[in-house]
Amino acid sequence: MITHIYMVRHAESPFTPDQEEGRGLSEKGWADARKVADRLKPEQIDVFISSNYARALQTIEEAARQQNQAIITEPRFRERELASWDYPFADFEQGIKQVFDNPSFAYPGGESNEVAQERGIAALKDVLDHHRGKKIVIGTHGNIMTIMINHYDKQYDFAFWKKTTKPDIYKLSFDEDTLVNVKRLWE
Template identity: 50%
Template structure:
């Protein structure tokens, strides 16, 4: 039986590096989160999982409430830190750091996490989710970098820097895995109607 994961990138949240875990959604973010809830409620979800960061939880909590589901928090589905809080990244250096991280998967700024490191801990968390919910329809509240890094586990060419640059806040990607956890198809549910693309993996 196939397992379906709905990757839900969080809605708009005012940036605050000091409050990375606790910053919530903006008014626009809450409006879009309500639309996300309507979409996900129609997908007959059987589980809702989230990064522990507030903005990710707030983006999927409406869907969980509509379906009477409890949100399961997974610490290791949190966003990838580019650097420690005491390592200041100037605005003009931010994109250069992201680009280098996606071209050199072992690169990390001081106190940060490389793509390889983020994928390792993220996949361990995702495997726990899959073990609990094999064959089910699961929504995962997540973040742009870690979502891209985890999707790249199945297809490095399709899910890299260019993919990360075009995702929106919020965004929803529906991923279907077969019984061997091989990738079958991915479709985007936000903001357009799904267009399913089979993936050779």
């Protein structure tokens, strides 16, 4: 039985370090969220689940409304904690590369890729167990999305993360618990 998971990376959101959970979409982000809804409409989604962060919820809320569905929040799909907010990154992208190159490494106050992956995969397995054979949208974030897909296929790494956009959509097809296909739906 095939289950389809649509990982939706959130749309553009202005960065404000003190409001990670409540940070919403920019004007461009809202316009792109409407495009996400248009792109997902023909897929006939059965279930909508999202990180509890505002930008992830807002990115899929129009799609859920159009398909007359509620959004279930799942905090385990939130973005990974890279480091405490006061950690002085000289180069943010290089900081992300460091944790992808060294999966057990964590910055002070942050999660390693291994820890974040364990959290995300536990949530994803729960979704697969409870919604077999369905089409499920998961509103999420770039790092955690990449880390979760990487659990199944190692080619989804730092270089993949760098190529993702805000928003982005990846359709993951599972035969039971085995990932059998990944297709990008956002272009």
